[in-house]
Amino acid sequence: xxxxxxxxxxxxxxxxxxxxxxxxxxxxxxxxxxxxxxxxxxxxxxxxxxxxxxxxxxxxxxxxxxxxxxxxxxxxxxxxxxxxxxxxxxxxxxxxxxxxxxxxxxxxxxxxxxxxxxxxxxxxxxxxxxxxxxxxxxxxxxxxxxxxxxxxxxxxxxxxxxxxxxxxxxxxxxxxxxxxxxxxxxxxxxxxxxxxxxxxxxxxxxxxxxxxxxxxxxxxxxxxxxxxxxxxxxxxxxxxxxxxxxxxxxxxxxxxxxxxxxxxxxxxxxxxxxxxxxxxxxxxxxxxxxxxxxxxxxxxxxxxx
Amino acid sequence: xxxxxxxxxxxxxxxxxxxxxxxxxxxxxxxxxxxxxxxxxxx
Numbered sequence: 001x002x003x004x005x006x007x008x009x010x011x012x013x014x015x016x017x018x019x020x021x022x023x024x025x026x027x028x029x030x031x032x033x034x035x036x037x038x039x040x041x042x043x044x045x046x047x048x049x050x051x052x053x054x055x056x057x058x059x060x061x062x063x064x065x066x067x068x069x070x071x072x073x074x075x076x077x078x079x080x081x082x083x084x085x086x087x088x089x090x091x092x093x094x095x096x097x098x099x100x101x102x103x104x105x106x107x108x109x110x111x112x113x114x115x116x117x118x119x120x121x122x123x124x125x126x127x128x129x130x131x132x133x134x135x136x137x138x139x140x141x142x143x144x145x146x147x148x149x150x151x152x153x154x155x156x157x158x159x160x161x162x163x164x165x166x167x168x169x170x171x172x173x174x175x176x177x178x179x180x181x182x183x184x185x186x187x188x189x190x191x192x193x194x195x196x197x198x199x200x201x202x203x204x205x206x207x208x209x210x211x212x213x214x215x216x217x218x219x220x221x222x223x224x225x226x227x228x229x230x231x232x233x234x235x236x237x238x239x240x241x242x243x244x245x246x247x248x249x250x251x252x253x254x255x256x257x258x259x260x261x262x263x264x265x266x267x268x269x270x271x272x273x274x275x276x277x278x279x280x281x282x283x284x285x286x287x288x289x290x291x292x293x294x295x296x297x298x299x300x301x302x303x304x305x
Numbered sequence: 306x307x308x309x310x311x312x313x314x315x316x317x318x319x320x321x322x323x324x325x326x327x328x329x330x331x332x333x334x335x336x337x338x339x340x341x342x343x344x345x346x347x348x
Binding site: 018052118 | 317320321323324327338341342344345346348
């Protein structure tokens with residue numbers, strides 16, 4: 001919380017800072033979404049006008065930001081209970097809920113309209129689906145009801161690569177579908193590695209994350225189980241002839257490291273969250289892994305072209 | 306009656322001003338973007 005927001009009474013919260021609106025969009029999550037969307041666009045076999053390409057990536061960012069804002073609007077009560085999220089604009093009292101709702105709906109609608117008018121209809125439909133999926137299916141329906149929330153919710157984060165590809169080509173093809181599968185299958189090990197060492201927060205907030213509901217041992221096994229199909233999805237484009245050796249060798253090496261880290265998590269017996277090093281290593285590496293794999297996809301296409 | 310203290314008023318004004326500046330910059334950027342999109346769609 002800023003000094004200013006600490007110093008003033010609750011009526012100050014209706015005049016939120018512009019930085020608070022930016023924080024609503026979850027900028028750190030946004031960077032990954034924008035990157036995968038951009039890679040989908042750049043890896044496509046058809047080149048797009050740079051202005052329209054920029055517009056497509058901007059729309060993906062705005063759509064994801066709007067979904068993040070609506071997520072925070074709906075989950076303000078949960079966020080207030082968790083150490084990691086208690087300082088967000090709504091639980092910290094720096095913004096009123098209605099402003100967050102208006103901001104999320106307004107930016108989301110604008111992003112879909114702009115994508116439809118400036119780029120193409122398929123990209124706009126996929127963007128709309130991804131926003132609705134994240135807000136309605138993940139945030140409202142699944143997150144508080146099932147420990148599989150992350151599995152289904154992962155699809156929302158996997159959409160940008162499809163949208164980027166569709167923006168460039170106007171079609172959905174095998175390679176972006178495999179990359180969609182990669183992000184979809186990457187999400188459970190990524191989030192469950194985090195959930196293992198912040199389990200206390202989720203327990204306090206009553207969120208049925210897998211470590212809370214099924215226990216640490218089951219979660220570790222699930223991390224390992226999801227990593228296997230994720231590695232297959234990551235490497236598959238090479239033997240299928242959809243990418244070249246640059247991607248194939250690079251993705252194989254990166255995936256092998258991911259698998260080793262997941263095995264360490266899978267066979268760990270540590271119960272103290274502060275000592276869960278394999279989980280922390282896997283969580284940190286999983287972010288690097290996704291950036292690097294998608295970077296390789298673009299590098300492969302650029303070097304072959 | 307609920308009276309806002311002067312120091313709060315000053316802080317509210319500061320926030321409103323910074324939000325207005327950011328809104329103006331965003332609108333200006335959108336004008337440029339829409340113009341560029343119009344040209345790109347004609348090509």
